[in-house]
Amino acid sequence: MYAKAGRIHEARGVFEGLPERDVVSCTAIISGYAQLGLDEEALELFRRLQREGMSSNYVTYTSVLTALSGLAALDHGRQVHNHVLRSELPFYVVLQNSLIDMYSKCGKLTYARRIFDNMSERTVISWNAMLVGYSKHGMGREVVELFILMSEENKLKPNRVTFLAVLSGCSHGGMEDRALEIFYAMVKGKHGVEPEIEHYGCIVDLLGRAGQVEKAFEFIKQMPFEPTASIWGSLLGACRVHSNVPIGELVGRRLLEIEPENAGNYVTLSNLYASAGRWEDVRNIRVLMKEKSVVKEPGKSWIELDQTLHTFHASDRSHPRKEEAFAEVRKLSVKFQESGYVPDLSCVLHDVDNEQKEKMLLGHSEKLALAFGLINTPEGSPIRVIKNLRICVDCHNFAKFVSKVYRREVSLRDKNRFHHIVGGSCSCGDYW
Incomplete structure (x- = not known):
């Protein structure tokens, strides 16, 4: 009850005051942490209770897998999968679904x-x-192929989440044309699922991306729903990426009115102004x-090594080996520039000279995590990094050079999607 109330x-x-615990109480508290997104706490508690002799059932493992999906902790996920196999638990559908979700979010499709x-x-889940x-x-191609396969089986009807x-x-x-074809078929009632506000939001995101x-802006005006802050936010993000200041300014001001407590809106609008060199407007937004x-969510990246999560924040010194990671990033930057890497200074949205911009790029959290992974993993082994925000273009380029120069498979997961990089080429096709 308390957990579900947040x-x-x-x-x-x-839980700590219980005279004795059983699998139900242990599962309830782990599930509570996982469902609230407190993934590290859920994992830490699960490991502690295991050491204390807790027995687990399929619901316990499902809850733990939910937490591991959020952390993209592949080694832990494999360990839990092995526990399930050794326990000879019946493979309930809900447990298999959680394993699919965990492996997908850990980059192992x-x-x-x-x-x-x-x-x-x-x-259908x-x-x-x-x-x-x-x-x-x-x-996108695999998504459409699987959707067609689902439609052909005729056993299950797709639902709103499917679309x-x-x-x-x-x-x-x-795949804009294919998405629009599917969407307008929904509008006409061909798929048996009427599009909701979230589906309209997908089309705004699609057009903006x-x-x-301009087309996305007109689409919003014609929607049968009042646009949500999320939809306006998606369009503002597109304005930032594609440097459309006139529409971005209109959308940004609208967002500040309806969602004045959301730091992301201020930051995106500020970044839009910065990319246009409107530094006075940037200062006004900060004031x-x-x-x-309103406090901006700090960028952070983490990497799992030997079942330990190492977290790096941009330009701080909290990790005990951060100086080592910084030194490695500097060394890599010099080496990569000899191979053709050019730092993308447009990713630094501060009114400083180019030399200072280059230094600031070196402190990005995903670069620190990549460098740390390069130092601490065997030659040729894959490197997996997770970031809580959208990865910037410069860090994406940097990761491609890590993959190319060191012949490493690099997996980067940001808040929106995965980037799987092999031989210097990314699965995203530099489109994200």
Whole structure:
């Protein structure tokens, strides 16, 4: 009850005060943490309770896998999968769905698809989990193929989540025409699912991502729904990426009115002004943030090594080996520039000289995590990094050089999608 009300501290207090614990109480508290997005806490508690002799059932493992999906902790995920196999638990559909989700979010789509293909029974959630996995990796063609396969089986009807996954997959995969075809078929009632506000949001994202900002703006005006802050935010992000200041300014001001507490809106509008060299407007936005006590979410990246998560924040010194990572990034930057890497100074949205911009780029959290992974993993082994925000173009280029020069497979997961880089080429096709 406390956990579902979001009061996890009270839930933990009750749990710690229990005279004895069983699998139900242990699962309830782990599930509470996982469902609130407190993934590290859920994993830490699961490991502690295991050491204390806790027994687990399929619900326990499902909850833990939810947390591991959020952390993209592949080594831990494999370990849990092995626990499930050794425990000889019945492979309930809900557990298999969680494994599909975990492997997809850890960048291992082949593992996810293997579980999916071997399922004796699939629910619509199973199909959706696999579709979302492909979608997050920008694999639009695979999304559409799987959707067609689902339609041909005729056993299960796609639901609203199915279409969100399909439209999003087409958006990330640069398949605008196919997405619009599917969307307008929904509008005409051909698929049996009436488009909701989220589906319209996918089309706005699709058009904006393709650089059709004006068309996206007109689409919003004609929607049968009042646009949400999320939809306006998607368009503002597209204006930032494609440097459309006139529309971005209109959208940004609208967002500040309806969502004055959301730091992301201020930051995106500020970045739009900065990319246009309007530094006075940038300063005004920062003053406004201070007046309203709005704090920007700090960028952070993490990497899992030997079942330990190492977290790096941009330009701070919290990690005990951060100086070592900084030194490695500087060394790599020099080496990569000899191979053709050119720092993208447009990614630094501060009114400083170019030399200072280059220094600031070196402190980006994903570069630090990449460098740390390069130092601490065997030659030729893959490097997997997760970031809480959208990866910048410069860090994406830097990762491609890590892959090319050191012949490493690099997996980068940001808040929107996956970038799988092999031999200096990314699965996103430099479209995200």
